[in-house]
Amino acid sequence: MDYTVMLPAAGSGRRMGAGENKLFLPLAGKPILVRTLSVFQNDPDCAGIILAVRPDERERIREMLAAHGITKVTAMPAGGGERQDSVRACVRAFMEAGGKDDSVIMVHDAARPFLSRRVIRELAETVREHGAAIAAVPSKDTVKQVADGIVESTPDRSTVWLVQTPQAFRAGLLAEAEEKALEEGFIGTDESMLVERLGHPVRVVGSTYDNLKMTTKVDLAIGEALLKRQEEME
Numbered sequence: 001m002d003y004t005v006m007l008p009a010a011g012s013g014r015r016m017g018a019g020e021n022k023l024f025l026p027l028a029g030k031p032i033l034v035r036t037l038s039v040f041q042n043d044p045d046c047a048g049i050i051l052a053v054r055p056d057e058r059e060r061i062r063e064m065l066a067a068h069g070i071t072k073v074t075a076m077p078a079g080g081g082e083r084q085d086s087v088r089a090c091v092r093a094f095m096e097a098g099g100k101d102d103s104v105i106m107v108h109d110a111a112r113p114f115l116s117r118r119v120i121r122e123l124a125e126t127v128r129e130h131g132a133a134i135a136a137v138p139s140k141d142t143v144k145q146v147a148d149g150i151v152e153s154t155p156d157r158s159t160v161w162l163v164q165t166p167q168a169f170r171a172g173l174l175a176e177a178e179e180k181a182l183e184e185g186f187i188g189t190d191e192s193m194l195v196e197r198l199g200h201p202v203r204v205v206g207s208t209y210d211n212l213k214m215t216t217k218v219d220l221a222i223g224e225a226l227l228k229r230q231e232e233m234e
């Protein structure tokens with residue numbers, strides 16, 4: 001089941017505090033960006049990768065792709081100030097290159113190198129039928145809504161899911177949701193929020209707890225430990 005992946009990689013890694021884009025940091029010897037790209041490079045169902053980059057990093061990334069045998073990147077549009085702008089640049093590049101409204105596209109954070117092929121497959125199958133599907137895990141913790149340091153409410157935990165990427169959509173649906181958000185000045189923290197605003201139902205596919213986003217130094221340490229365990233099991 002073919003899909004094309006939109007990979008926003010144009011962040012600054014402020015919370016990682018590395019002084020450069022965190023995607024260049026090594027995770028057990030390989031840059032985080034290369035680890036994430038390799039998942040899609042090695043997935044026969046992935047027809048292509050569109051990578052949003054910071055213009056001043058384009059050349060360095062090009063060299064990295066060549067050095068690591070990543071051949072599926074078909075476009076590298078300039079990312080924007082917000083993650084959502086970077087994803088929109090990818091979707092526009094996809095459509096301009098002849099992408100069809102009913103093509104399956106996935107959006108995946110370049111900073112999440114541990115996604116599983118099983119989740120990608122289930123998302124692709126679900127989106128073919130329903131148009132929109134996201135990866136998520138049930139919350140293991142009790143969640144509170146808090147205002148000014150005071151608990152306002154406690155949502156029923158059985159209804160709370162922690163959302164990850166990939167998030168998969170029919171291309172035309174996501175493009176419409178993004179353009180509406182742009183027109184209305186709405187900024188969401190994921191693509192699902194934009195599609196929800198169109199009133200389109202978004203399905204949830206059960207993912208794995210190790211599909212972590214490398215956001216802070218603690219995540220890097222956990223990532224190293226996960227890779228070590230994987231190597232020991234192989």
Ligand SMILES: Nc1ccn([C@@H]2O[C@H](COP(=O)(O)OP(=O)(O)OP(=O)(O)O)[C@@H](O)[C@H]2O)c(=O)n1
Nearest residue numbers: 008009010011012013014015081082086110111
């Ligand atoms: N303007 C932006 C912001 C983020 N991203 C990408 O979106 C993904 C998830 O974002 P996040 O983890 O927040 O990355 P950063 O923005 O780099 O980190 P921070 O918010 O700590 O600065 C990353 O792959 C990041 O490169 C992007 O392409 N364009």
Ligand SMILES: C[C@](O)(CO)[C@H](O)COP(=O)(O)O
Nearest residue numbers: 083109163164165189190213
């Ligand atoms: C899209 C996302 O990864 C879902 O958890 C997340 O919302 C990205 O958030 P960030 O603000 O870029 O860390």
